Amino acid sequence: MSGCPFGGGGPPAENGAAPAATAGKSGVSRRGLLGLAGVGGAGAVAGIAAGLLGRDAVEAAVSPASNVSSAVVPFHGERQAGITTPAQDRLHMAAFDVTTEDRAALIRLLKDWTAAAEAMTAGHTTGGTGAVEGPYDAPPEDTGEALDLDAGRLTLTFGFGAGLFKKDGKARFGLEGRRPEALIDLPHFPGDALDPAKTGGDLVVQACADDPQVAVHAIRNLARIGFGKVRVRWSQLGFGRTSSTSRAQQTPRNLFGFKDGTNNLKAEDGGLLNQHVWAGGGASAGEAWMAGGSYLVARRIRMHIEIWDRTSLREQEALVGRTKGTGAPLSGGEEFTAPNFAVTGKNQQPLIPLDAHVRLAHADQNGGVRMLRRGYNYTDGSDGLGHLDAGLFFIAFVKDPRTHYVPMQMAMARQDTLALEYLKHTGSGLFAVPPGVQPGGFIGEGLFS
Ligand SMILES: C=CC1=C(C)c2cc3[nH]c(cc4nc(cc5[nH]c(cc1n2)c(C)c5CCC(=O)O)C(CCC(=O)O)=C4C)c(C)c3C=C
Numbered sequence: 001m002s003g004c005p006f007g008g009g010g011p012p013a014e015n016g017a018a019p020a021a022t023a024g025k026s027g028v029s030r031r032g033l034l035g036l037a038g039v040g041g042a043g044a045v046a047g048i049a050a051g052l053l054g055r056d057a058v059e060a061a062v063s064p065a066s067n068v069s070s071a072v073v074p075f076h077g078e079r080q081a082g083i084t085t086p087a088q089d090r091l092h093m094a095a096f097d098v099t100t101e102d103r104a105a106l107i108r109l110l111k112d113w114t115a116a117a118e119a120m121t122a123g124h125t126t127g128g129t130g131a132v133e134g135p136y137d138a139p140p141e142d143t144g145e146a147l148d149l150d151a152g153r154l155t156l157t158f159g160f161g162a163g164l165f166k167k168d169g170k171a172r173f174g175l176e177g178r179r180p181e182a183l184i185d186l187p188h189f190p191g192d193a194l195d196p197a198k199t200g201g202d203l204v205v206q207a208c209a210d211d212p213q214v215a216v217h218a219i220r221n222l223a224r225i226g227f228g229k230v231r232v233r234w235s236q237l238g239f240g241r242t243s244s245t246s247r248a249q250q251t252p253r254n255l256f257g258f259k260d261g262t263n264n265l266k267a268e269d270g271g272l273l274n275q276h277v278w279a280g281g282g283a284s285a286g287e288a289w290m291a292g293g294s295y296l297v298a299r300r301i302r303m304h305i306e307i308w309d310r311t312s313l314r315e316q317e318a319l320v321g322r323t324k325g326t327g328a329p330l331s332g333g334e335e336f337t338a339p340n341f342a343v344t345g346k347n348q349q350p351l352i353p354l355d356a357h358v359r360l361a362h363a364d365q366n367g368g369v370r371m372l373r374r375g376y377n378y379t380d381g382s383d384g385l386g387h388l389d390a391g392l393f394f395i396a397f398v399k400d401p402r403t404h405y406v407p408m409q410m411a412m413a414r415q416d417t418l419a420l421e422y423l424k425h426t427g428s429g430l431f432a433v434p435p436g437v438q439p440g441g442f443i444g445e446g447l448f449s
């Protein structure tokens with residue numbers, strides 16, 4: 001761990017941000033604010049900070065969580081971090097229902113979340129006084145469990161659900177005409193067994209980090225800041241990324257034991273990202289705020305691992321269409337060899353079966369569309385019937401879910417034997433992820449301008 005993340009060097013960021021060194025803060029220290037506290041008391045600090053110094057000064061005054069990580073992923077940038085930035089190993093995602101109907105309160109929340117996200121992704125505590133420097137008789141501004149931990153490459157990625165725009169037939173927050181057409185209500189897919197308590201949400205926050213405590217701390221503090229304005233609808237912990245988002249990363253494995261993420265879109269795929277991941281400005285002026293953003297599809301997919309574990313290796317490989325050991329396609333070669341769907345074996349049957357997952361998911365079968373997958377394994381205890389509630393928390397970022405997710409999911413739900421016999425979708429969400437935040441701006445600013 002090194003010195004201040006705003007002062008040091010750093011590699012170029014992959015979210016279009018300047019390196020940490022130039023991302024830029026003026027560097028008012030927490031100690032400086034505490035000096036003010038001596039004049040008016042710590043309680044006055046918040047008022048001074050919020051009212052007189054302005055948000056930049058408050059942001060700059062965040063207190064270091066202790067050591068500052070060299071592993072800081074810049075929060076600011078053209079795109080939000082947590083999409084093409086290298087996938088970390090831990091996830092805590094939370095969806096929130098917005099309980100206030102006050103537009104100003106919602107904007108205030110997004111500004112407060114921005115300030116907290118800037119602080120936490122830099123390895124700092126939240127608020128002007130952090131976890132232990134505030135008034136003794138008031139709850140601390142930061143919950144404290146990340147003290148002594150570094151930034152852990154924390155990324156916080158924010159998205160807006162359909163319920164932010166309209167709920168129970170009523171437009172909300174003056175956002176009529178601003179809902180992007182691509183932010184559809186996902187259709188019911190055959191076999192869906194969605195739990196309403198694990199589905200939907202007006203806002204989503206994806207927290208990814210190297211350390212689960214860092215990710216959990218981040219969501220917890222955002223929920224605390226949102227008290228009285230938002231309520232957690234569902235949250236999901238994940239471990240063991242199930243995708244690579246950079247060619248520098250080794251392909252990880254899912255809970256079926258297979259390499260997952262081999263043929264994922266990766267940060268290095270520049271032009272393809274424009275084609276398949278980054279959203280355009282939409283057909284109407286009202287949705288221009290989404291240009292450069294993306295759409296996040298989340299699906300909680302339970303895997304029937306006990307049945308899988310009694311399935312032969314031959315059958316497992318046929319279901320996936322790749323070998324379990326190396327991840328090579330069944331048509332031959334090594335992990336990154338392109339699958340050949342035409343080649344047949346001794347019995348004239350295709351080496352990659354017609355119902356294999358990789359065949360049905362491949363761009364050739366889906367009008368050329370691709371997606372950037374960024375999912376995680378999960379286990380949430382057991383179901384009381386002797387089975388683990390385990391699976392894959394599928395996350396994908398796509399340019400437009402109508403073309404880049406729904407048709408592929410529909411085909412899988414109908415024809416993919418892996419999906420039909422071994423998977424059950426129990427939760428779901430679709431969120432519009434706005435472009436990145438610039439210094440001095442706030443999350444989703446364009447939506448409110
Ligand atoms: C609708 C999209 C997809 C869902 C849902 C999905 C679920 C799912 N996938 C696996 C395991 C693997 N998937 C692999 C490849 C793959 N999967 C999708 C899409 C969905 N998967 C795509 C687009 C691809 C790439 C296809 C290609 O272009 O070749 C693989 C192979 C390795 C890889 O390329 O990543 C595995 C293994 C599980 C277990 C699962 C649900 C629990």
Ligand SMILES: [Fe+2]
Binds near residue numbers: 361
């Ligand atoms: Fe897949």
